[in-house]
Amino acid sequence: MDFAYDAVTEDYRARLTSFMDAHVYPAEASWESAGWSPPPGLRALQSAAREAGLWNLFLPGEHGAGLTNLQYAPLAEITGRSPAIAPAALNCAAPDTGNMELLAEFGSAEQQRRWLRPLLDGEIRSAFAMTEPQVASSDATTIGTRIERDGDEYVITGRKFYISGAMNPACAVFIVMGKTDPGADRHRQQSMVLVPRDTPGVTVERGMTVFGYDDGDHGGHAEISFDRVRVPVSNLIGAEGAGFAIAQARLGPGRIHHCMRLVGMAERALELMCVRALTRSPFGRPLAEQGVVREWIAESRVRIEQARLLVLKAAWLMDTVGNRGAHTEIQAIKIIVPAAVEWIVDKAVQTHGAAGVGQDTPLARLWSQARVLRLADGPDEVHKRSLARRELDRHRR
Template sequence: MDFAYTEKVEQLRARLLAFFDDHIYPNEHTYHHQIDAAPDRWQPVPIIEELKPKARAAGLWNLFLPESDLGAGLTNLEYAPLAEIMGRVPWSSEVFNCSAPDTGNMETIHRYGTEAHKQRWLAPLLEGEIRSCFSMTEPEVASSDATNIQTRITRDGDHYVINGRKWWSSGAGDPRCAIFIVMGKTAPDSPDKYRQQSMILVPRETPGLQIKRMLPVFGFDDAPHGHAEIVFDNVRVPVENILLGEGRGFEIAQGRLGPGRIHHCMRAIGLAERSLEFMCKRSLERKPFGKPLAEQGVTIERIAKSRILIDQARLLTLHAAWRMDTVGNKEARKEIAEIKVAAPEMACQVVDWAIQAHGAGGVTEDFQLAYFYKIARTLRIVDGPDEVHRFQLGRMELAKYKPARTEAARAAE
């Protein structure tokens, strides 16, 4: 394992860091002001639209998509340090057309879509002309076990009819969101519970697709991106809109969620680095009880622990990315699960200590840390909660010590 950055990555990092210094950091206040002052928060943010052409001109566009000539030609390992930089400013990923859920949806359509799907949906997504939504989680069931989902996708001649209710469908609030990838059951009675589900493409304007409400997260609405509760009421789409075919939903989910999970972790490391930076600067400026916070033992301890936690998470992330590149997403599921637990937990802790160093100011929106904590805490649930990943990891570890089953025992089960 060699995690040293290649010359190509070093050049991209240098360009990306320069872009942040010139265009992202100076416009953080502008971004928040434009959203807060807008008569309609659910519209594209002008500063992001202004910066996109500059990012493209700098060669900083579609940096994801490994094993494809449609992106920058980077592996997961090469993309990691770039996604980390983007994580330092949560809204910045969209400037480079590298934001969720679009990246995962583009990878899904690229891997599992037909040529017609790619021409209609992938091409405009890659150009940044439209945005997308991934709709899987449901309010009535424990969606951490995706076999529970109840949305029905029923064949009716040359169409599928979709009925169900989803929520936390991220990206649906954006008026540019033109396509939904929806997971539902085409064969609810199949004895193989992992072959009951399918994924299907649903254009936004399809009759019967109703956005009921946008869901706030710790009081933040995440406009204009947002997280929607959606009702699918006899939504009819052509049979050609199915991805891969009936019963392939879990297979697609595993291919999609692996990269999505690690991208979240990459950005979480950048978020934690920025929080540590804020904590250090604040600790040097504030002087309670006659000396700077930076000279208080507990603060020094937290800064040191933060450094250790961030570096540990970065190495775990790079290792998982390397495994994905060398053995594939399925074989790297253990490493992906490890980092999906470790990185959000780490980010939560580092952001929490940074908030503490800022005192009452830390829980306001003045220092961004409240929003940072919202992101970090939410990551412990999205793409599978910590408990599910730990359960899977525990079973994999125990399996090493269980006696091998004989053919007779397997046959008897």
């Protein structure tokens, strides 16, 4: 078993590391959210990334950089060291990454021309509207939004919340999941349609924070109502009844991308913890000489290595046997990586004391992102339930 990165990956890693040193880390001190709008320095970073050939790295095939999941994993890890800046600078930020993957795989030629191309060029942003406030959204079959056929149009009625990307002024389109046939099999009731933001009947009710952060780097989250919103039938993605399957196809790569970046977040937190431990001396001794702090540092390194290896295995399986064949490993990383990184960042915060909870280090934001990823794309308990069921079925057979 070869654990070395190939030549293509090493070349990208070298260029991306240089880009982070030259452009991203220096921007962190002055990088402040402009509310729901992207910070004014983002366009300059994106131009520099394109010039360096560091653009759309997440997307395989003709539409992206052509990298495999295994090649992209260590690059996403590097961007995870500065998650508020680097992914957006490289046009590799959620939720647009998942939406671009969805349109590349399931979108019609016209849908790709109108929406995918501008997304690939970084000209617009997008949002994915699935989660709802009135149902248990961890079970996507329970969504209540209706998508009803009326001649050559679909009529959409419902309410969504925590819709990532929706607050960004550049967000031009929503991918909306709703029910076209409530009487069908529970996994065939749902469909997806493209809804331009300026369509009559679409109302962004409010912006929503995450642990007090506006998450402007993700374009912000919103609660949105759809009041008899009409779109052409041609805005249907794939086929009627295919919405649940398309959602699962979209969420698999999204889950591993989050985990890839989380490994980089953990590395950054551990680095900050070590520097703090070496430079602070309460009660006449450096923190680094305290046994409990050394235990945190050692345990953090072990957890990072475990998480990285499992992420790389999942990426390799996705490349070799497909997302379905990697289902167990994708669920495993979604369970273990956010929890492990949350623990590591928590210890880094504790090592920093009061400074760890404020804006002078990235730790508070890193912790909030790790914690929310124990919910986003399916809570821990749902993945554990599914993984346990599959393990038991294997033994029943």
